Amino acid sequence: xxxxxxxxxxxxxxxxxWQSALARGVSPYLPLNLxxxxxxxIERVMILGDEPVMSRPIPxxxxxxxxxxxxxxxxxxxxxxxxxxxxxxxxxxxxxxSISAALxxxxxxxxxxxxxxxxxxxxxxxxxxxYIQFSxxxxxxxxxxxxxxxxxxxGTYLSLGFDWAQLDIGWRDHWWSPMTDSSMLISTEAxxxxxxxxxxxxxxxxxxxHYSVFLARMSESSRIELPLSxxxxxxxTRGYPKMGGVRVGIEPVSGWALSLQRVLFWGGGAAGGxxxxxxxxxxxxxxKAQSTGFNTGSHVVAKQEASITSRFIFPGRYPFSVYFEYAxxxxxxxxxxxxxxxxxxxxxxxxxxxxxxxxxxxSSWAPTWYVHPATPVQTGYLxxxxxxxxxxxxxxxxxxxxxxxxxxADQVGGQSDMLRIGWTPxxxxxxxxxxxxxxxxxLTRFATFPYRNEYLGSLSYSYPWHGYAVGVxxxxxxxxxxxxxxxxxxxxxxxxxxxxxxxxxxxxxxxTPKGDHWFIKTGVNYYRLLVYRTGYARHYTPWAxxxxxxxxxxxxxxxxxxxxxxxxxDSLRGRPMLGVRMVDYRYRFGRHLAxxxxxxxxxxALATPAYGVYVGAGLEWRNLLPGWGIGVGFHNxxxxxxxRDLRTEVRGGQVLWSTYxxxxxxxxSF
Numbered sequence: 090x091x092x093x094x095x096x097x098x099x100x101x102x103x104x105x106x107w108q109s110a111l112a113r114g115v116s117p118y119l120p121l122n123l124x125x126x127x128x129x130x131i132e133r134v135m136i137l138g139d140e141p142v143m144s145r146p147i148p149x150x151x152x153x154x155x156x157x158x159x160x161x162x163x164x165x166x167x168x169x170x171x172x173x174x175x176x177x178x179x180x181x182x183x184x185x186x187s188i189s190a191a192l193x194x195x196x197x198x199x200x201x202x203x204x205x206x207x208x209x210x211x212x213x214x215x216x217x218x219x220y221i222q223f224s225x226x227x228x229x230x231x232x233x234x235x236x237x238x239x240x241x242x243x244g245t246y247l248s249l250g251f252d253w254a255q256l257d258i259g260w261r262d263h264w265w266s267p268m269t270d271s272s273m274l275i276s277t278e279a280x281x282x283x284x285x286x287x288x289x290x291x292x293x294x295x296x297x298x299h300y301s302v303f304l305a306r307m308s309e310s311s312r313i314e315l316p317l318s319x320x321x322x323x324x325x326t327r328g329y330p331k332m333g334g335v336r337v338g339i340e341p342v343s344g345w346a347l348s349l350q351r352v353l354f355w356g357g358g359a360a361g362g363x364x365x366x367x368x369x370x371x372x373x374x375x376x377k378a379q380s381t382g383f384n385t386g387s388h389v390v391a392k393q394e395a396s397i398t399s400r401f402i403f404p405g406r407y408p409f410s411v412y413f414e415y416a417x418x419x420x421x422x423x424x425x426x427x428x429x430x431x432x433x434x435x436x437x438x439x440x441x442x443x444x445x446x447x448x449x450x451x452s453s454w455a456p457t458w459y460v461h462p463a464t465p466v467q468t469g470y471l472x473x474x475x476x477x478x479x480x481x482x483x484x485x486x487x488x489x490x491x492x493x494x495x496x497x498a499d500q501v502g503g504q505s506d507m508l509r510i511g512w513t514p515x516x517x518x519x520x521x522x523x524x525x526x527x528x529x530x531x532l533t534r535f536a537t538f539p540y541r542n543e544y545l546g547s548l549s550y551s552y553p554w555h556g557y558a559v560g561v562x563x564x565x566x567x568x569x570x571x572x573x574x575x576x577x578x579x580x581x582x583x584x585x586x587x588x589x590x591x592x593x594x595x596x597x598x599x600x601t602p603k604g605d606h607w608f609i610k611t612g613v614n615y616y617r618l619l620v621y622r623t624g625y626a627r628h629y630t631p632w633a634x635x636x637x638x639x640x641x642x643x644x645x646x647x648x649x650x651x652x653x654x655x656x657x658x659d660s661l662r663g664r665p666m667l668g669v670r671m672v673d674y675r676y677r678f679g680r681h682l683a684x685x686x687x688x689x690x691x692x693x694a695l696a697t698p699a700y701g702v703y704v705g706a707g708l709e710w711r712n713l714l715p716g717w718g719i720g721v722g723f724h725n726x727x728x729x730x731x732x733r734d735l736r737t738e739v740r741g742g743q744v745l746w747s748t749y750x751x752x753x754x755x756x757x758s759f
Contacts, residue, residue, distance in 0.1 A: 112251040112252050112253055112291065113150070113225065113251065113252040113291065114224070114225030114226040114227075114228075114250075114251060114252070115225070115226060115227070115228045115248040115249065115250055115251070115252075115255045116148035116149050116150035116151075116248075116252070116255065116290050117148070117149050117177050117184065117220055117228060117230065117248075118146035118147065118148055118149065118230075118261070118262075119131060119146055119147045119148075119149055119152065119184075120146070120184070120185050120216075120218070120244075121145050121146040121262045121264060121277055122203045122204060122205070122262075122277045123185065123187060123205075123216045123234065123243075124185050124187055124216075124582055124584070125521075125549075126519055126551045126558055126560075126582070126585060126586065126587060127173060127185070127558075127582075127584065127585065127586045129446070129511060129519075129521070130166060130169065130170050130173075130586035130587075131147060131152055131170060131586070132269065132438070132440070133163075133166060133440035133441065133446060134152060134155055134156065134159045134166060134167060134170050135147070135151075135152065135155050135159075136402055136408060136409075136410045136438060136440045137155075137158070137159040137162045137163055137166075137167075137408065137440055137441075137599070138154075138155025138156065138157075138158045138159035139155070139158055139343050139344045139402055139404065140154070140155040140402075141267070141340065141344060141345065141346040141400035141401070141402055141410065141412075142267060142400065143266075143267050143299070143338050143346050143348045143398060143400055144263075144264060144265050144266070144299075144301065144336060144338075144348070145262070145264035146261075146262055146264070148290040149174060149177045150252070150290055150291075151290055152170065152174060153174060156170065156171055162408075162599045163441060163599075165588055165591075165592070166441075166586075166588075169585075169586040169587065169588060170586050172586070173584055173585065173586045176584060177220075179222070180221070180222050181219070181220065181221050181222065182219065182220060183217070183218075183219045183583060183584075184217075184218040184219060184220055184230075184232075184244075184584075185216075185217060185218060185582065185583060185584045186216070186217035186218075186582065186583040186584070187214070187215070187216045187217060187580060187581070187582040187583070188213075188214075188215050188580065188581055188582075189213060189214050189215075189578050189579065189580035189581075190212065190213050190578070190579055190580075191211070191212050191213065191576045191577060191578040191579075192212075192576070192577045192578075193209065193210045193211070193212060193574065193575065193576050194574070194575050195209070195210075195572065195573045195574035195575050196572040196573065196574075197209055197210075197566065197567070197568045197570070197572035197573055197574040198210045198574070199487065199488060199566075199568045199574070200278065200479050200480075200484070200487040201564075202270065202271075202278065202484035202525065202545070203270070203271075203276060203277050203278055203484055204236075204277070205234050205236070205241065205243060205277055205278075205279070205280050205281065206236070206239055206241075206278070206279055206280045206477060206478075206479045207236040207237075208236070208237065208238070209564075209566070209574040209576065210237070210574065211236045211237035211238070212237060213235075213236065213237065214234070214235070214236045215233075215234070215235045215236075216232075216233065216234040216235070216243070216244075217232060217233065217244075217583075218230055218231065218232030218233075218244035218245075219231050219232070226249065226250060226251065227247075227248070227249055228247070228248040229247055229248075230244055230245060230246050230247075230248070230259070231244070231245055232244020232245050232260075233245065234280075234281070239280060239477060241260065241280040241281050242259070242260045242281075243260050243262065243280070243281040244260065244261075244262075244281075245259050245260050246258055246259025246260060246261045247259055250287075252289065252290055252291035253289045253291055253293060254287060254288075254289060255287070255288055255289065255290065256285070256286070256287050257284075257285070257286040257287075257288075258284075258285050258286075259283065259284075260281045260282070260283055260284075261281070261284060261286055262277055262281050263275045263284070263286070263301075263303060263305075263334075264276050264277060265301075265334070265336055265348075265350045265352075265396070265398075266396070266398055266414050266434070267346075267398050267399070267400040267412035267413075267414065267436070268412065268414055268434050268436055268450055268452070269436065269438070269448065269450065269509075270436075270450050270484075270507040270509075270525070271434060271450065271452050271483040271484060271485070271505065271507075272414075272482065272483060273394070273396055273414060273416040273432050273434070273452075273454075273458070273482050273483050274334065274350055274352045274394050274395075274396055274416065274482055275332075275334065275352060275481055275482060276480075276481070276482055276483060276484070278479055278480045278481070278482065278483065278484045278486065278487065279475060279476035279477060279478075279479035279480060279481050280308075280476055280477050280479065282305040282306060282307060282308075282332070282476050282481075283305065283306050284303050284304060284305035284306070285303065285304050285305075286301065286302070286303040287301070287302045287303075288300060288301035288302070288303075289301075292340060295341075296339040296340075296341050297339060297340035297341065298337070298338070298339055299336075299337070299338040299339070299340070299348070300335075300336065300337050300338075301334075301335070301336040302333075302334070302335050302336075303333065303334055304331065304332075304333045305331070305332045305333070306329050306330075306331060306332075307329060307330045307331070307332055307354075307357075307475075307476050307481070308329070308475075308476050308477045308478075309327065309328065309329050310327065310328070310329075310330060310357060310470065310471075310472045311325070311327040312325060312470070312471035312472050312492075312494075313325065313326045313327065313328055313330065313357045313358050313359075313360050313468060313469070313470060313471075314462065314463035314468065314469030314470070314471055315359060315360055315463065315468060315469075316382075316389060316463055316464065316465055316466055316467060316468060317463050317464060317465050324359075326357065326358030326359035326360055327357075327358050328356070328357035328358025328359070328360065328361060329356075329357055329358075330354055330355070330356055330357035330360075330470060331354070331355055331356040331357070331361075332352060332353070332354050332481070333352065333353050333355075333368070334350065334351060334352035334353070335350070335351050335372075336348060336349070336350045336351075337349050338398075342644070342646045342652055344401065344402035344403075344404070344644060345399070345400070345401050345402070345644070345652050346399065346400050347397075347398070347399045347671070347672065348397070348398045348399070349395075349396075349397055349398075350395060350396045350397075350398065351372065351393065351394070351395045352393070352394050352395075353368065353371060353372065353390055353391075353392070353393050354390075354391050354392040354393075354461070354470065354474060355368065355371075355389070355390040355391050355468065356468075357468075357470075360389075360391075360468045363389070363390060367383060367389070367390060368390055370383050371383070371389075371390035371393065372390075372393075374425060375393045375395075375419065375420050375425055376420040376423045376424060376425045378390050378393070378466070378467075379393070379419045379420055379429075379464075379466070379467065380423060380466070381466060382465070382466030382467070389466055389467055389468060390467075391461060391467045391468040391469070391470065392418065392419065392461040392467070392470070392474060393418070393419055393420075394416065394417070394418045394419075394482075395416065395417055395428060396414055396415060396416035396417070397414075397415050397416075397671070397690075398412070398413065398414045398415075399412065399413050399654070399671040399672060400412040400413075401642070401644075401652075401653065401654040403605065403607065403642045403644065404599060404600075404601065404602060404605065404644075405599060405600065405601035405602075405605065406599055406600060406601060407439060407441075407442055407599075408439070408440060408441075408599055409437055409438060409439045409440075409642075410437070410438045410440075411435075411436070411437050411642065411654045412435070412436050412437075412438075413433075413434065413435050413436075413654070413669050413671045413689065413690070414432075414433070414434040414435075415428070415431065415432070415433055415434075415669075415671070415689070415690035415700075415702075416428065416431060416432045416434075417429050417430060417431040417432070418430050418457060418458055421728075421730055421743070422728070422745075427702075427728060427730075429457075429730070430454075430455040430456060430457045430458065430730070430732075431454070431455055431690070431700035431701070431730065432452065432453065432454035432455065432458065432483075432700070433452070433453050433454075433667075433669070433690050433691075433692050433700055434450065434451065434452040434453075435450070435451050435656075435669055436448065436449065436450035436451070437449055437450075444512055444513045444514065444515070444591055445510060445511060445512050445513075446509075446510070446511040447509070447510055447511075448507070448508070448509040448510075449506075449507070449508050449509075450506070450507045451504070451505070451506050451507075452483065452485070452504060452505045453502075453503075453504040453692055453698055453700075454483075454485070454502050454503060454504070455502045455697075455698070455700060455730065455731075455732065456500045456501055456502040456530070456533065456535045456732060456734060457500045457535075458482065458483075458485075458486060458500070458502075459473050459474040459475070459480050459481070459482055459486040459498070460473055460474070460492075460497055460498050460499075460500045461473070461474060462497060471492060471497060472492050473486070473491070473492050473497070473498045474486075475492075478491070483505075484505075485503060485505055485527055486498075488527055488529070488543055488568065488569050489501055489529055489538075489540070489569060490537050490538050499529075499535060499536055499537055499538065500535040501529045501530050501531070501533065501535045501536045501540070502529075502530045502533070502535070502697060502698070503527060503528050503529040503530050504527070504528055505525065505526065505527040505528075506525070506526045506527075507523070507524070507525050508522075508523070508524045508525075509521065509522070509523045509524075510522045510523075513588055513591045514591060515590060515591050515592075516590060516591075517552060517553070517587070517588050517589040517590045517591060518550060518551055518552035518553065518560075518587055518588075518589075519550070519551050519552075519587050519588075520548075520549065520550045520551075521547075521548070521549050521550075522546075522547070522548050523546065523547045523548075524544075524545070524546050525543075525544070525545040525546070525566075526542065526543065526544055526545075527542070527543040527545075527569065528540075528542050528543075529543075529569055530697060530734075532735060532736060532737075533697060533734040533735055533736065534734050534735075534736055535734055538569075538570070540569045540570075541567070541569055541570070541571045542569075543566070543567060543568050543569045544566060544567050545564075545565075545566035546564070546565055546566060547562055547563065547564040547565075548562065548563045549561065549562035549563075550562075551582075551585070551587060552587065553585045553587040553588075553589055556583070556584070556585070557581055557582060557583055557584075557585065558580075558581070558582040558584070558585035558587055559580070559581055559582075560579070560580050560582075561577070561578065561579050561580075562576075562577075562578045562579075562580070563576070563577055563578075564576040564577075564578065602644075602645070603645070604644075604645030604651070605642075605643065605644045605645055606642070606643060606758045606759060607640075607641065607642040607643075607758070607759055608639075608640070608641055608642070608643070608756055608757060608758045608759065609638075609639065609640050609756065609757055610637075610638065610639035610640075610720070610754040610755065610756040610757075611636075611637070611638050611639075611754060611755060612636075612637045612752060612753045612754030612755060613634055613635065613636060613637055613752070613753055613754075614634065614635055614636075614637040614659050614661075614724070614750045614751065614752045614753075615632060615633075615634050615750065615751045615752075615753075616632070616633060616634075616635065616659075616661055616748055616749060616750035616751070617629055617630050617631065617632045617633070617748075617749055618630040618661065618662070618746055618747065618748055618749075619746070619747040619748075619749070620744065620745070620746055621744070621745045621746075621747075622733075622742070622743075622744045622745075623742030623743050623744075624742065630662070633662070635659060635660040635661060636659070636660050637657070637658075637659050637752045637753075637754060638657070638658045638659075639655050639656065639657050639658075639754065639756075640655065640656050641653055641654055641655025641656065641670065641673060642654060642655075643673070643675060649676055649677045649678070650674070650675070650676055650677070651674070651675040651676075651677070652672070652673070652674055652675075653670075653673045653675070654669070654670055654671065654672075654673055655669075655670040655673050655687070656668070656669055656670070657669075657670065657691075657703075657724070659724075659750065661693065661748060661750075664693065664694050664695060665694050666691055666692070666693045666694070666726070666748070667691060667692045667694075668689060668690075668691035668692075668703045668724070668726070669689045669690055669691070669703070670687040670688070670689045670703075670705075671687075671688060671689040671690065672687060672688050672689070673685065673687040674686055674687065675709075677711070680711070680712060681710055681711050681712055681713075682708070682709075682710060682711070683708070683709045683711055684706070684707070684708055684709075685706065685707055685708075685709065685722075686704075686705070686706040686707075687703075687704065687705050687706075688702070688703070688704050689702075689703045689704075690702060690703050691703035691726045691729065693726065693729050693731075693746060693748070695731055695746070696731075696735055696738075697731060697732065697734060697735065698731065699729035699730055699731035699744070699745075699746050700729055700730060701726050701727050701728050701729030701730065701746070701747075702726070702727045702728070703724070703725070703726050703727070704724075704725050704727065705722055705723055705724035705725060706722065706723060707720055707721055707722025707723065707752070708720060708721055708722075709756065716757055716758045716759070717755070717756065717757055717758075718755070718756045718757075718758070719753075719754070719755055719756070720752075720753075720754050720756060721751070721752065721753055721754075722751070722752045722754075723749075723750070723751055723752075724748070724750045724752060725747070725748065725749055725750070726746070726747060726748040727747055728745045728746075728747055729745065729746040729747070729748075730743055730744075730745055731743065731744045731745075731746065732744075
């Protein structure tokens with residue numbers, strides 16, 4: 090080889106390595122709660138592709154990565170999603186477009202869950218987005234969403250950077266939860282806020298690290314209350330509050346992910362001017378920011394919220410995904426690690442059981458979410474943590490007495506349930522039934538209205554037609570005030586991932602990997618409780634016994650190690666305790682002996698629920714008989730919080746409950 094040829098080859102290798110060092114460019118995002126049929130198909134592909142979704146919107150590049158594995162399991166679904174993604178693979182193109190018209194009736198005009206502020210009586214919704222790819226590292230998105238009363242440039246943003254650091258500037262949605270129907274910290278319940286976001290879609294390091302940092306501006310409020318002072322009456326200012334957040338997640342093994350999230354609210358008008366150091370101090374030490382503050386001026390960080398989330402995918406003949414969210418607003422007892430006024434959410438998603446898919450989600454929360462009056466060291470937001478009047482977090486925040494010019498929104502706790510069943514009929518298209526129920530705690534001091542149970546339902550059918558999806562939906566509900574609504578909606582969407590026919594014999598080819606299994610345990614627990622009421626001495630209850638039940642699933646990650654999730658149900662003093670094992674780790678020493686440890690959260694159903702961190706460990710003797718085992722464990726619910734907020738109770742602040750429980754059980758693996 091000549092010297093010139095050698096130099097040319099060396100230059101080509103250098104350029105190749107240099108291009109590799111730059112990594113891939115930016116990725117467009119898929120629609121979020123704007124194109125339900127496509128989004129449902131993509132969620133199913135991600136589960137079949139063993140890619141746990143922890144935040145949204147989902148980058149198109151991540152779906153492309155999941156397709157090869159998903160195609161081995163369900164090729165018809167995979168090919169429809171691949172066909173849909175072709176629209177993202179050009180220099181310019183339309184990502185999606187949707188138009189719907191509705192006939193409405195009834196006296197209820199609630200904000201419909203997760204639809205960017207759309208009301209029940211809105212007669213239309215229009216949404217769409219297009220893109221221009223100037224280079225692999227520069228992407229301009231142009232989008233918008235409009236319904237009666239408001240239009241927002243949702244999906245209009247400029248993306249710059251690489252797969253390991255993508256900067257998005259504009260109206261980009263954020264959804265920081267594996268849950269599909271509720272997200273405690275930030276969701277699409279309200280119109281999209283303008284923001285700056287830095288994140289990665291390509292995992293980093295062996296832990297497969299994901300991160301996201303954003304800063305957003307909320308809508309203008311005239312009821313921003315400056316911190317209270319002994320010598321100063323309430324002072325109000327007008328301005329635009331700020332919201333910022335940090336999310337860090339890992340996926341150390343295939344099919345399982347864990348993530349931590351924090352969001353902060355501050356500023357607006359005369360309450361603005363916080364320095365980066367003030368924000369960092371509040372982020373590092375939220376308990377001090379909430380209790381004593383870092384200064385006595387008006388420049389202080391106000392409300393904080395945090396959550397820990399996990400998602401676990403179990404492959405097999407009938408694969409499923411289990412996911413959890415444990416969240417809190419502010420802290421308790423001056424401890425940074427104890428989330429105040431918590432919320433616990435759980436969900437399970439079966440992407441394909443024959444022609445059906447099935448999802449169930451449950452959420453339960455303590456009072457005070459999304460409401461924040463001023464304190465001596467914190468700014469108050471009397472319009473609530475809202476954007477244009479709609480909750481920034483979970484949809485339950487809009488299903489209560491809302492703030493007025495002279496009052497705060499109700500701070501009630503409660504719980505919600507969501508059931509979603511999809512059907513792909515043999516004649517093609519997609520039909521979906523979605524049912525929601527919500528119960529507000531109306532017997533507490535936080536309730537100013539005798540709430541009724543809320544029931545919302547929808548039934549929709551979509552069919553592919555010349556590259557479009559055409560469909561009709563029937564929606565009806567009774568809100569928490571007892572008012573009803575009815576909507577009959579027709580829609581046309583450009584772009585679809587629907588099957589024109591369904592063959593159940595060729596649609597699915599999944600199987601359970603060796604060593605993966607699901608299990609049940611039943612037995613007894615022997616427990617005592619530590620009770621602490623504010624201002625009173627701590628005391629233990631006598632040791633007592635009760636039934637114990639566990640159901641869970643595990644995946645083999647090495648020759649001796651398993652990872653999984655589980656749900657514990659116990660009866661303590663005649664009241665149920667629901668414990669979720671967000672991370673359930675097991676080490677097998679041989680054919681018989683195994684040790685496990687877990688961490689998660691629990692809900693103890695007292696007069697009003699108490700929530701806390703849930704940990705435990707134990708030993709198991711496996712294969713006593715094929716598939717059968719026996720075990721012993723120690724479980725601890727740490728400082729579960731409950732406010733004494735019933736009207737029949739003497740005011741007494743918080744009550745903290747800790748449980749200490751020994752369990753003895755018999756297990757069966759499948």
